[in-house]
Amino acid sequence: MEFVNANKGIALCKEGNYADAIPHLTKAIAVTMSPIWLLARAEAYTKASQFERAIVDAEHAYNIAAARQHSQRLEQMLEAQYRRGVALFRLGRYADADACLLWAVRLGSGASAREEDLVLAKVDGDGFYNCTLEQAENEKPVSPEKGNVNQADLTKSRKWVRAHSMRQVCLSNLARLASDATERKLTVTRTPSPPALVDGEYSLDGSKDGSEKAAGGRQGPAALDTTATAVKPQQLRFDFFQSSANVTLSIFCKGVDKKTFRAEADSRTIVLHNMPNEGDPPVMLSLAHEIEPHTIKQFVGSVKVELTLVKAQPGEKWKTWGSMTDSSDLASVSQPKESVLSEPDVEDEPPKPKPIPDWVLQNKPPPYPTSSKSGPKDWEKLGDDDEEPQDVNHFFEKLYKGATPEAKRAMMKSYTESNGTELSMDWSDVANRQVEVHPPEGVDVKNWDGTKRK
Template sequence: MSSTTFGQKGVEAVHNKDYAAAVPLFDKALESSDSPAWLLARAQAQQQLKNYDAALRDAELAYHVAADRGSGTSRKLMIDAQYRRATIYFKLGRYADSDCCAKWSMNLAEGRPARENDGVEKNVDKDGKYTLTYEDAVADKKSQPGQNGTGGGAAALASATTAKTGFENEWNRAYAWRSQALGMMKGLPEDHPGRKVSVTKIPARPVKQKAEPVVDASDDEQPASAPAGKTTKADSPAPGSVPDEKLKLRVDFYQTNQAVTVSIFVKDVKKDDLRVEFSENQVQIAPLSREAAPYVKPGDRESSSTFVLGGGIVPSGSRWSATPRKIELVLQKAIPGVKWGKWGEEKIGAVASEEVQTAASSSQPAAQPSANQAQPLPAKKNTSAPPKPTGAPAYPTSSKSGPKNWDKVVDGEDDDDSKDVNAFFKTLYKGATPEQQRAMMKSFIESNGTALSTDWSDVGNRTVETVPPEGVEAKKWT
């Protein structure tokens, strides 16, 4: 059977409360899939079988997989994962931890950012005991989604504008669970471990493990290398619900001697709300919507990006424009005629200017020097090296006069050439490595003389496009 068939049969088994049969079915289904829905269903089955460590591992992994996918159902699955954590901690007697997870489930149901630093787990006294009470939880209804104020009175007016999120049932479920968790804490001794908080909002990501055979609890011959139900954690906690690499936007660019045009592809751009700030080596843009994290709100770290540039620009001479699907930056080069090796890189959030400068200088490849910059001294030639071939290199060319022997062009230059506008390019070619010379020829010919690159890793595997100067339109010869 396929993994889908195993998963569907596992869901049916959970629905029929046949939890012992459901676990091996999900084990098979999850061998080739990381479906968060199946992980949550298996967590429910493991919880009913009192395999709490295994259940907690599945709930935590389901949270991370749902957050990574960033699909339309991700928030619902993340809400369910936090609620499942709350029920498991309750069964383990960790009532303070259970209340924290239930509150995080409510926050997600209200539409709040997944990575918001809400400080729920910090409600502890000097002895590390949870300070929230049953009465606090009962009164915590001010952010309940979907309220229309039908009850009348001041409370109704306060909640009349609360927006619907589509997760009202999930919010009510977590709200009711909090009363159970905090109700249990009422009768606990002051030194009971269930009063202490040891949970974090975003759990450490468990390592996906191969399914172990179901072993009866009374069996004394369990494998020593993999104890049943042992939770294996990653070496360090995950930094957030969605990795920064998945948040980054698609970017394209082209350049002329005077400017670099960068196109940033992002959906649902609101031009009136957009803030674009230029500096000498970076551009900061906010707010930005993210497909990988659809619930990001203005003010969140993820709602802004710092674009560290591959070269210096003139901020006052740069401009931007926006459409609902794209933001376009036209960046005036600080040094005209210098070709950028790449446009730069995107960093999520705001980055300090001194940090940006370091990043730009470390990531920027060596640019072609301008004619008035000092040239590096060429390396001494090895006298034992074989002489250059006298034949012209067989480079492809569109010239009517046939292939050009660039070696002879360079060897035949004299002092008068230093006054020629092409002298710099001849000197550059003469001092370049064979790989750089090959990149120069390929980029110059394929771009019809409008681009020149010395970076073979950039142009070797693509066709260099024609980039005419501003105000000039490239047309094919007919």
């Protein structure tokens, strides 16, 4: 029966009906504590703003997965740390959140679950967590080798990008806090010790009333019970076109406020803040390729937002712009960091003139469009490395120099006896015969004294 409830709960989660999914998953977990079911309910609890319960489920899922020898063991441990990080972030515990996300990133990078804990090196003597956005950007993603790509590698790579992007936002919020803020205190450990579940559920303060309290007495966002209706993220439509140097991404959405709209970006991620409808979470976009984040331009219109992205690799052809990640994980982001995008354009103002491309200033031809991963090629220089054409004598000198002794004798005999009209390298063919003269058509053969040969 627990499998029926679990499958029903997971199906409801996929449909976005998290409130109805929680009771089904709870009945299943009361019988069997499966990491998959716990992680599904942790996500549902997060959507329903029951963050303490989401953390407990994720911690139980991590410990159970770590104790098993299973093909999906590391993937489940990664997902559990990510779910911990998201729930802690929503509670405003940014240091704890980034630590969990860093553990998820390390697992996604292929590191061992038993490697030295890198988080401990980022904590000072007073217990404050010190990590910067610049340090996080040095983490490298999983890059499966071509020809040896499997679904597990692709899934791990996608989850690495998701956790890494979440760290960008988390560390941006952490950087705005005072150096002695309580949110900077690290209170979590890589291997958690969660409280026990009673009848498959974590009881808050000895009850099941669904109230949420953060550590240190801080109140999290408004708590919802299991019958509440989860807020669904706004549905957006995307389109893009590209040139050899730029990609123009259109986000179709009505009613975007030009004055309050904000966007922040790094080389592979864009986060859009203050989209329409109060309470909607920011929109996170994971790009398919790298861009130059400090040169992005934006245009806010009545029905769409248009972003002009400069390719980090000019001439590279994008098959797709990327995808939108789970934006509700970023809800409650406050005071976004200063955007690296330019100031929004006013819809009625004429567009600003485009900057002069570098190839014009440097008096060079424009780059050729190409789909090559190595970048554009200058076809004007295609023949620059070719050898200069040589005369026919140079060819024969090279041929004679590389020949065998017998071939050299055959060449000398045939060339001399035929008055330069035949050249043979086969000594067995010319050794016992007189090589005849074979002049070209229209040419007469003459003796050395100038008389015509009979």
